[in-house]
Amino acid sequence: MDANAVGTPARHRGRPKDEQLVARRSDEILDVAARLFAARGYRNTDVQVVADELGVGKGTIYRYFPTKRELFLGAVDRGMQRLTAYIDTSMTAPDPLDQIEQAIRAYLSFFETNPEFAELLIQERAEFRDRPKPTYFEYRDANLRKFEALQQGLVASGRWRNLPYETVERVMGDLLYGTMFTNYFTGRRRSLEEQADEILEVVLVGLLTDAERAQRLNAARGRATTQPET
Amino acid sequence: MDANAVGTPARHRGRPKDEQLVARRSDEILDVAARLFAARGYRNTDVQVVADELGVGKGTIYRYFPTKRELFLGAVDRGMQRLTAYIDTSMTAPDPLDQIEQAIRAYLSFFETNPEFAELLIQERAEFRDRPKPTYFEYRDANLRKFEALQQGLVASGRWRNLPYETVERVMGDLLYGTMFTNYFTGRRRSLEEQADEILEVVLVGLLTDAERAQRLNAARGRATTQPET
Amino acid sequence: MDANAVGTPARHRGRPKDEQLVARRSDEILDVAARLFAARGYRNTDVQVVADELGVGKGTIYRYFPTKRELFLGAVDRGMQRLTAYIDTSMTAPDPLDQIEQAIRAYLSFFETNPEFAELLIQERAEFRDRPKPTYFEYRDANLRKFEALQQGLVASGRWRNLPYETVERVMGDLLYGTMFTNYFTGRRRSLEEQADEILEVVLVGLLTDAERAQRLNAARGRATTQPET
Amino acid sequence: MDANAVGTPARHRGRPKDEQLVARRSDEILDVAARLFAARGYRNTDVQVVADELGVGKGTIYRYFPTKRELFLGAVDRGMQRLTAYIDTSMTAPDPLDQIEQAIRAYLSFFETNPEFAELLIQERAEFRDRPKPTYFEYRDANLRKFEALQQGLVASGRWRNLPYETVERVMGDLLYGTMFTNYFTGRRRSLEEQADEILEVVLVGLLTDAERAQRLNAARGRATTQPET
DNA sequence: CATGAATGAGTATTCATTCAT
């Protein structure tokens, strides 16, 4: 009786495919690629130098990523996944306000630790102008939505102004995005802590004094209703 | 009568260089170049197409700008000058707070009217990574400093919290910068007015309720001095 | 009044386009390209070597032919035009039978003088398999049709068998085509005259003896009509 | 009983090489390779796709054929062997003239059934220009020589003109070769029978009428001898 | 002054072949 006939899973002749290897190798390649693309720019980075840096042949890179474009976008995507994961794991505090603060600090911290990732985001936008949405914004929406529950809780407990969640997310998202880019572009080297403090100071408390604030809030109420609230 | 005749010392015989003409021509070229660079990206825009669009020979472009790089940077610089001028002329209100508001609205309005200029800023960063400071930030510092006097006045009249001027400028600058890019990248099409309202709402008044705010300000005072202020 | 306003043909500023130059240059390039493509094969001929041979830059070639493919097909087309013209000018005899003979000799003579052109035809077929019809056959149909009038005359004067014109053209065309390729592929170096003689001998007179021929023709008549012709 | 057992001296212990298997496998590979090379061209056919089509690894192909070139030439050679065998087995008639006719029909029939083989012949010529003689012509000479005996018999029995055997073979060979290529290149779809009929009609009987033929033959005799034959 | 012809450095990708498993 043929040994293969019964119950034997079709044993491959020859060298078996190693799925593990593929994943491990891909990650190695993306790490190096991200670093080089950030350091030299997309256009100025030949796939050859990525291969050289890894000590492999150019063809090997192309076995894992069909085009230079895919290689680059893979690197950006990997970065966004890391950023997302990093923020998620940092939000450990029991208090929702503290959690928001932790998220902001984590965001800035990630880019402080991985400044080259900002470069990658820029390069993506500049080179792949055809994409409907840059990778960053693919993730951003999902990430921001996580803050709705926190806001809800804060509003319910009377600690947070009752503004539309989306408005707050939009303004905060834009502020962080702008801060991150500005940090990177200008080589701004302020302490992470200070920077987060500044942002929280302005955004949470506002820029106006008590008096001016009261006046402004009253004016807003006046615009919103005929009869002022009691 | 020749426009150049008055007040211009006659320097040499022969056909005088028509400085006016050169400037006018340069501006025409920059306008077209800015549009094309924004629409197609720096790398994908041949000098030839700029020439074609203008209906002149390629060599003519090179008579006005020695390299493609200079042409591009000239276009970016021109855009920043326009932005600056636009903001400056828009700040007409007598009240300093209103002036700040006008500046914010003007900034957003400029990019709403010239969305391609955002693209130019991105392209510059991606392609000319060697420059110590992107053009935008060359102008930004000068522009932001104009707000110090306004803040000073507001603080003096007790309408503005006494925060370091630079802190406020930094946060506001980053927020606007992030907002502008996000608008452009995501094709966000919110009404300009709404968007400015949102930003002002958050930044001027803050996100916290009166109670939370009071507590937070007290805590800050506590950290700052042994004896709480009266 | 502006000098350009009336009656003055818009004089171009700058270097004028030279139409003549373009045609002359194209022909020069095609000549060299044809020779090199034939000598080394399409795939093994870099556009660079064509440029080198001409003593110009590679970019210059690309100014005249947008792709290597167009360059090659241009060379093939040029060869077919020459072949056609050569045959046409060689058919000078008053007698139609002699004209046919002249055409056959001219065809063979052309490929004897330009053996590399056979190679070009092969290369075209091998590389551009997508083309609906190779260049050779584009011209062949037109060329063969010229022989119909000659046949007609010969038939009318009782010197030519009354066969369908197309049949004769087809067989003759295939025979010459096969002869030309075989000559080239095998390096056959028979005298042109002998070869033409052989072909004419076989095709005009046939291979059978009088007796066998008579029998065969009778048999054919028998198949064609119930009543044999008188 | 083992097929190898009789008459084969036992050369060595251990598992004997199964020559049969190797031959069978080689043929399978050549069949697939021939099909793919014809369909896509030599350059456009990766060894990988041959392996894929066979459901084996790329390395396996290389165990049977040391290079892609050998693989291709093997496929061409196999085709020529088949063509030769096909023609040989088709020549069954007792009459030599009929045998010649059968051979012609068989030749055309083979290429009608295996049109892709014409492509293979072209590809060989285009890619392997260094070979002294294409495979086709290696076989052609041997094949044509078989017709000498037939011609001899026909001449002896007064049915065939007394022309040099080689001349006839050459012309007929070229005609068939040209017909085959033209059929393939132009996608000519005439009935096989008709086409053979046309060829035989022209070549056996000739194109001239009795009168013209007589005159031409007389002239030829005049050129050949001082005294005309009686 | 204006032009456009000429140039050639620069680059992503393919695929035959090898050989460790």
Next chain:
DNA sequence: TATGAATGAATACTCATTCAT
């Protein structure tokens, strides 16, 4: 023995810049 992972030589085309006219 069969496999497929790894390799790197090979190659068409673009476009910024120059400069003769």
